[in-house]
Amino acid sequence: MTEIQHLSAQVTLSNKGLIHTDTLITLSKDLKVSDVLPTQESEIVTRLERHLGDTEASYFLPSRESGVNDMYLHLGCHGPIALVERPRICLIWAVLRLRHPLLASKIEMRDYNDIKFIYDTPQSVEAVLADADANLEQSTKNGQGLIESYLNGPRTLSTERLSYLMFSQTPLGDSSVLGNTTQNYDFLICATHFLGDGMALHQFANDLFGLLGGSLTNGELSALLESEWVLRCVTKLAALPASMEERFPPLTTSRFRHAAHAVDFDLNQRKLIGGHAFPRTSQLPRSTIVPTVSFDPERTTKMLRNCKARGVSISSALFAICNVAWARTHSKDWELPMMMYSALNMRSYLAANKSLNDSYWFLAIGYFNIVLPSFLPRNAAEIPSTFWHRARSAKTQSTNAVKSAMIIPRAREMSRKRGEQARRWAKEDDDRAAGVFTKSAPVASVPQSFKVPPSKALIGLSLLGNLDGIYKHSSFPNIQLHTLTTGSRQRSGGMLLFGYTFVGKLWVSLGYDQNGFEKDTIERYWSNVLAAIDELLVA
Structure with a gap:
């Protein structure tokens, strides 16, 4: 591409809103391509690195053996054959890997306290494309096959490959539905959890489909790729996004505040009482399944209306649905409350990084718990009012967690504790593998009168809200998204329930290890969850 062609492409892309003039160094009369393209004396390759934060380390260390918590996002769509083709997808994948360098990074671990992201900026546009192509797979499997293989097959990701993209074309069978020029496609976006969180995954998917189904030609995408490479690699403005812990406001120097924060954290943890857990089975090989149900737009609208009215x-x-479903599944220990845990999006509490290449691909989550009574009234007529009362209790507890003045000190302390725990457990696992593990001396038993109450969580919930607020469907009118499923590779005995609205529908899925739990209990519980939604949310 000549300099004139390159500048023309820059103007075209900028006019289409794909280059942000407030952050991009524009190639104008003051700065020409020749000014920033490498010379024989210049050096393009720059190694960027940073240590993992405590939260990132707490997800990285358990993932080393079998990819525990490696995330996936599956999206099914209808799209034109002319647009959804490998060369175009590879160009877009390459652009996004430049914008979000953690996707193209690797991990270097020297010891449990010295773990780093390493990113070598590519030497050329061709190198960017080659890297993207090496981490892109066109499969023959349908969406369910892609998910099954990712969850239960050999690990897709590694310390050398932190992200991967798969797609496949899956005919519907009835060509009259879409015609000969449009087909059904499945995409699977894969990333390690220490790289980012669910919000990063969904924002990324929106950006991917915005480029895939947008108005840019392949030639214009090539020009965009070159512009991104010049911007981030030749002008050496590439940067790794800082960890959550680095973005927290500075620690207070007051000893009194430190002590107050420690006391608050301890007292808050003591409130987390839960006495319920699913019965486990013998240690069979892990086999994760993700039964998923969607509710049509009419029923979803009715649910939303009912919730708003309450x-x-x-x-x-x-x-509250999970609470009622468990009470109908389990008929003892009602004197103990039921506890559930969930993730807390910490992004709005972090210091912004205004550097040119700031990326949303970083891990920014905290944790909170919901504790509810485990019994139901004997009079069935009182169950609906009890359900809505517990839904309001869950809202109050969630709001208190989000709006607490202590949210940052609590998140910082939880991050530190999780990091310490992960490092300790990782060393124990490595020592066992090496045959040198020595069991610690047992802790002296606590007198019965001083025993703390149980703190067992029944289930984790990942509640993503209205994803139609993230996916700007109108920005890629040529592609119609119709299915979304998300989850992660789990450890043996893992379980997580997902709930979200997408394309106007409520979606609920339960990802769990079918070999890790008593089959009858899990199946009855899932059936009770779906029945409670119909009975209490739709009615």
Whole structure:
């Protein structure tokens, strides 16, 4: 591409809103391509690195053996054959890997306290494309096959490959539905959890489809790729996004505040009482399944209307649904409350990084718990009012967690504790593998009168809210998204329930190790969850 052609492409892309003039160094009369393209004396390759934060380390260390918590996002769509082709997808994948360098990074671990992201900036546009192509797979499997293989097959990701993209074309069978020029496609976006969180995954998917189904030609995408490479690699403005812990406000120097924060954290943890857990089975090989149900737009609209009338969200209602479903599944230990855990999006509490290449691909989550009574009234007529009361209780507890003045000190302390715990457990695992593990001396038993109450969580919920607020469907009118499923590779005995609205539908899925739990209990519980939604949310 000549300099004139390159500048023309820059103007075209900028006019289409794909280059942000407030952050991009524009190639104008003051800065020409020749000014920034490498010379024989210049050096393009720059190694960028940073240590993993405590939260990132707490996800990285358990993932080393079998990819525990490696995330996936599956999206099914209808799209034109002319647009959804490997060369175009590879170009877009390459652009996004430049914008978000953690996707193209690797991990270097020297010891449990010295773990780093390493990113070598590519030497040329061709190198960017080659890297993207090496981490892109066109499969013959349908969406369910892609998910099954990712969850239960050999690990797709590694310390050398932190992200991967798969796609496949899957005919519907009835060509009259879409015609000969449009087909059904499945995409699977894969990333390690220490790389980012669910919000990063969904924002990334929106950006991917925005480019895939947008108005840019392949030639214009090539020009965009070159511009991104010049911007980030030749002008040496590439940067790794900082960890969550680095973005927290500075620690207070007051000893009194430190002590107050420690006391608050301890007291808050003591409130987390839970006495319920699913019965486990013998240690068979892990086999994760993800039964998923969607509710049509009409029923979803009715649910939203019912929730709004009671002053709660769908997310708060789903905590209460899980609570009612368990009470109908389990008939003992009702004197102990039921506890559930969930993730807390910490992005709005972090210091912004205004550097040119700031990326949303970083891990920014905290944790909170919902504790509800485990019994139901004997009079069935009182169950609906009890359900809505518990939904409001879940909302209050969620709001208290989000709006607490202590949210940052609590998140910082939880991050530190999780990091320490992960390092300790990782060393124990490595010592066992090396045959040098020595069991610690048992802790002296606590007198019965001083025993702390149980703190068992029944289930984790990942409540993603209204994803149609993230996916700007109108920005890629040529592609119609119709299915979304998400989850992660689990450890043996893992379980997580997902709830979200997408394309106007409520989706609920339960990802769990079918060999890790008593089959009858899990199946009855899932059936009770779906029945409670129909009975209490739709009615």
